[in-house]
Structures are given as C-alpha cells and as structure tokens.
Amino acid sequence: MSNPKEAIKEKSMVIQKDMLANLFTELSNAKANGKKVVYTFVPGNLVELILALDMLPVYPEINALQSGMRKKSGSYIKDAEKLGFSEDVCTYVKCDIGMMLNGNLGPTGEKLPDPDLLLLSYTGCFTFLKWFENLERLYPGVEIAMLHTPYQEDGQITDDQINYMVKQLQEEVIPKMEKVAGKKMDYDRLSKMLENSARQEELWVKVLETAKNRPSPIDSYFAGVYYMGPLNTGFRGTDAAVEYYEELLKEVTERMNLGLSPVTPEGEMKEEKFRLVVEGPPNWTNFREFWKIFYDLGAVIVASTYTKVGGVYDTGFRHEPGKPLESLARYCMGVYTNLNLPQRVDLIEHYIKEYKADGFLINSIKSCNSFSAGQLLMMREIEQRCEVPVGFIESDLVDPRYFSYANIKNRLESYFQMLEQRKQILAREEANA
C-alpha cells in the first residue's frame, strides 16, 4: 500500500510499516513454518483469539482495498463478472474473487497462503455470509467457523444476545480454532492481549479526539484509515500496536500543541477552512485524487463513521481482560455497521456537535447496502437536527467504473461554496449580535 505520510517519515508510520512488512513476511513463510492462516473480516474481528493461538490473519476486505489502491481491482472485478457474478453486487467480493483467480497475490506481490480456516464473523453486513459461502467453494474442504453477531435492532445489546454469542464462541468457534491451531486456548495470554487491546483503544480515542481542537491536527477520514490500520489489520492486542498508538498520540498531540493542521500527501495543510463529518467508506481506486479535492479546498474531516467499522470505541467500549468472551461479544455487536439506523443518526449528530463541524457529507457507496441503504433518510434527519448543510456524493469502493472525478469534484465545489456562504452569514449574525 502506498503511503501518503511516507514523505515526512513520522516514527509511527515507520512502526506501522514494519508491522505490516513482518506480517506479510510471516504470511509468505506460513506454510513452510507450519503456521496456520485464518481468513476473516474486519468488523467484529476476533484477532486476539487468532493471535493467542499463534495463527495469522488475512482480511479479504483489506486485500480488496489494497487491490483498489494498486489499480488492480478493475480487472479483478471483470474476471469475477466473467465467472457469472452480476455487475450489481458488492465489488469487494468480486475484487477478492478476481484476485484469487489471478493467483491470490498480496500487496507485496507474493502469493498469499491458502486459508486453513475461514472464520466468518458475520457482523454488520449480510454480504459477508455470501462472500464466505463463495470462498468455501473456492477452497473446498477448508475448515469453517461461523460467528453470528446479532444486530442491535433495538438500539441496545441484550443479555440474550450476549449469551448467544458467548455460547457460539465457547462451543463452536474456539473449539474449531483450537482444532485448526492444534493447541488449546491459553486464556491468560488472551487476557493479556485484551489488556493491550483496551490500552490501544484508549490511545486511539485520544488520537481521534484531538480533532476537536481548532485547527484539527488530523484528518479523521483520509488519514484516519491509516491510523486505524493496526487495530483493524491484525495487530489489536499486540505490544507492537501499543507502541504504535503511543507514538501516534505523541506525534498528534505535538502537532496539536503547535497549532498545526493535518498532514496530507503534499505536505501540511495550510488553512482549515471547513470542518466536516463524513459518513460512508472512501473510494480506494482514486483515493489520493479524492483526498486532494478536500485538502485543496481547506476541508478537514474531523470525524467519520468509516473509521468505526472495526469498532466504535469513542462511546466507551473497551475490551475487558476479566470477561474475555463477553467483551468480544460486546465488541462485535458494537461495531458501526451493526448499529441500527437511529443509533447511527445519533452518533453522527453527536460528532457534528462535539467536533463543531460546519457540515455533514455522505459518500454513498454503490457496493455497500450495509452502509448505503437508508442514508438518504439519515441525511434528512441530520439536516433537521443539526441545521448544518448536508452534502451527498456517490462512488464505489474498488470499482473504477463508478468513480467520476469530474462529477464528484463539481458536487464538492458547490457544496463547499454553500458552506462558505453559510459561514459568512453566521459571521454576520454573530457580529450583529
């Protein structure tokens, strides 16, 4: 994955880069070293269980987004479509299947090892279920463990839901993982990892909250997707990830104290003109161009929902070493896409108010019903509750056919003009008052 912050080589970035490089080296050598490989999803991921059993995680979604960034997704998607996958369905799935058809080469150009276990953490997205049914057919005979995460349909986590999840973990998921790993779960080790997870989550929330400062020292969306990396790509619970988040917080706090704006791929942003809250995933095929439209116009994303797909921590959830399985269950049920629509609207409203945002923008993703279905109603609700200008653009995650630069740029320019006008009106009103 190309890295926007590489140019200034912050220490946190170097740490993350090393972590990823080590993981991919381990994955390349997995079969030779007898390490077992688990394919799983980011939302509701059980990485502490995987690592505590000395297995290695692979995330098909991350592979897909990296294929998007490396401009490979377009041809992968077409290959999957040739196999009979409809043009209409989620492109992450097609990109992943296309990547497998083309040798399953990871971001380093080396082949990713085949899975020893498909760990379907069915959390917050129905398509995950279909995705893993398809993977199962690509790897006949592979072991499968399935964890059904109930949806927070009533806006809360009930005891029945927790019991259901804990029973699945205890009686099906963990025994299956132990069977594949060839060893028993070491619960002391797991608790130690969960302690680390909680520490990382604490640090991560502090990083996110620096965006309440004016100017914000971070962009919580475009840079946020890098910052959230270690938590979501297989390092939650590790010592290395604690080190990463300590360093990141140190750097970000320094920037905040110096009154600096976020770092962009073209250096530091000069002026923070607009503060936005963004809902929805970014586009990966044209990630840099997309980001550039924002920073060129002085727009900073101060809070985003996408950076909560791997876990919502800023409303207080932390993994609990004393209650490992219950807290894993709560974690899964709490991820952003597992919240019901009223909860999502409440969270966005909270962000707009807490982070003093000037506007709210939705990047609606063609592929993703989990995010997209209902967004237009969410937008109306936010407009009514928060009285901020709302904007709406459409793109896709990894299908380049659905990223129209000109269209998006036009829409964003008009939206920023609207924000500018509103700012002037508010300033006049304030002066008159």
Next chain:
Amino acid sequence: MMKQQPERLLTLLEECKTLAFDLNFTYAKEWKSKSKYRLLVGYLPIYVPREIMHAANALGVGIMGAGDRKQIIKGDAYYQSYICHLPRGVIEMALDNNLDNFDGFLFPSICDCVRNLSGMFKLVKRGKFQRYFDYPQNFEKHIGGTFYRELLETIIKDMFQINDMKITAKHLNDSIALYNINRRLIEKIYDIRKEFPWRLSAVDVYHIIRAGMVINVEKHNEMLEEIVGLLNEDYGEPMDNIRVVISGSFCEQPPIGLIRSIEMAGCYIIDDDFMLGSRWIQGDIDDASQDPLNAIVDAFLTQSAPSSAVYDYGNPKSARLIKKVKDRNADGVIFCAASFCDPALLDQPDLQKACDAAGVAHINFQFHENTGQFKVIKEQTGTFSDSIKLWV
C-alpha cells in the same frame, strides 16, 4: 370438445387476484376492525412464523412490495438508484397511508436493505413496534434454537403489550394445525401442477398463494380446499411446453407480466421461490406438543427451505436446487433475480455451476418489480424453451 376450467374456479381465481394486489390491505383492515383486540402485524419477505401471531389474535400480513401497481415518488427520494426496488415501494406505502392501522412490523434478516428498512420505520415512526427479525444462522438447538425462541418471545411480548392477549399452548397448537393445513394445501397445488400444469397457470398459482399472505388462514384454507377440489377435475390439454424451475425471486417479486411472458414463451413453471415464506417450513410442525413454541423453533432449525438468506454450510443450496429439479421432473432452471439483490445474485454462479455439472439447462435474467418491458425476456425464454425441446 375440450373441457374448460370450471366456472367456480375462475371466480375464486379472480377473488385471489383482487386480494393479492390490494395494496391498501382492505380485507386485513376490515378483519381487524371487528374487534379492538385484533392486531395487524406486517412482515417483509421472507419468513416469519405466522402461527405466533395467529395465536395472539393478530393477522400477519405479508408486505411484498408495491410491484408495478403504485407510482413511486417519495420512495425514490429515499433510495439511491443502485438499491433494489422493493424497499422504495415499501417506504412509499408507509409514507402514504397504505399501512395505517398496522400495529407492528417485522423485518426478517434477509439482507442489509431490509435490515436498514427496520431502522427507517423506527425513524419515520410507523407502527407501535418495528422489529428486525434476526433469526439465527446457528442451527444448534441449544445455541441458535435458544436465541430464536427468545426472539419469538420478544415478539409475543410486543403483541401482548398492545392487546393483552396471553398465548396458551392450546392456542398455539391450534394455530400450528391451521398453518399445517395451509402448507399441505399449497404443496398439493404444486403437486397438481407437477402432474397437470395445464390446469392452472403459474400466474394463477401466484395469485392464490399471495392472497393467503393478506387474509386470515381460516379463509385461505377454505379457498385452497375448494381450489384443490376443482383442480382435481379433468380439464384442459397439455401443451408442448418445457418444464422449468424459477430460482432467485424470493424477495422482490417479479411483475405478473414477467411470469406470464415466461409461460407464453413455452415454459410451464413447475416450481419457484416466489413468496417463499408461505412454503418456508417443509412438512408439518408438531401441533400436539406441550411446548408448541419449541415445535416452531425445531421446525425452523430443521425444516427450513433452502434460501439465499440462510447460511448453507453443510447443506448447500446447489444440491437442494438440483434435487428440486429432479423431484419436479423439470427440464431446466430460470434464474430470475431482482437487480441489485446481493443475496440472490451472489448465489447464482455456484447454482449455475451445479446445474452445469448436473446437465441441467439454465438461463438467467434480472428484473425490477416494476419492469414493464418483457420482449427481450420472452425472446430469450422462447429460445431457451426451443433449444430444450430440440434436445429432450
């Protein structure tokens, strides 16, 4: 001279057709108006156990979308162009007054569109309760079964809070018995169609089953009994049609014109997954149990129809589709799924592969519930039918 369809059958079919497409749910609302303790609970595709509603003096009403029967204006402002059509029709109905008088709504866990629609109903405040019916994807009795039972108890409580109706084991067993009869009669119709497909068109079957989703089961059973009796008369003559199974239309429903076009292109639709909810439980549910709720749970865990909405580990849908083709003595499969329907469309490559491996011919097209042009579909289906006739 060839004997014609009985007159009485034509009258019943007309009645079913009117009921099936009454988007104001007039019959159900009249049923409710007869007592202040009666409830209407709307549910989306695919399956909810209507037995628990029946036992609670509630009528479970299937909301299958607006199809091509309602102009969508508001719905389009609520959904992006790349989301299937069903939810926009449903929200249009909710925002107009079609669903007034409904006490609650259930949204089965079949995809993220229906899931998020449950939240939209909460936000626009329709009904006294709106529940995402999050049935388990774990089929172990003490794990998924327990969770499912708790889910059913929650819905029973939702209804109780409105009408104070306490469900007894007798109530529930009686309701189960009625739905057992209903399921048997529906299967009987499909069995008759397997043997004598010329006696009743697929469109007629469609109307009959769909009517049952908006009326009380007692009335539907009466109609079905009579229809089955009439279908047993010997009339009509076979045509030189191929026999097909339709797969993929379990949620958003194809327009009637599409079903008719398939038939007119030379296909007898011998089986399908239209309105799968009515046929979800395969076989009877125990109606003499001390714990009938448990019987309903068991039936879900062990007797559910194959569907894109259920995780199929260990029991692949592909094998079940091929079995259906063989059991129904069909010549081919028509994959006919709604555009933008991830669950149905993501199943297709594997199902098609299984057809290829089993030597079952198939074609594939997508639709919207309000598709108005069928020329291409008719041509494709005609070619498909001709090619099979050539080889069979």
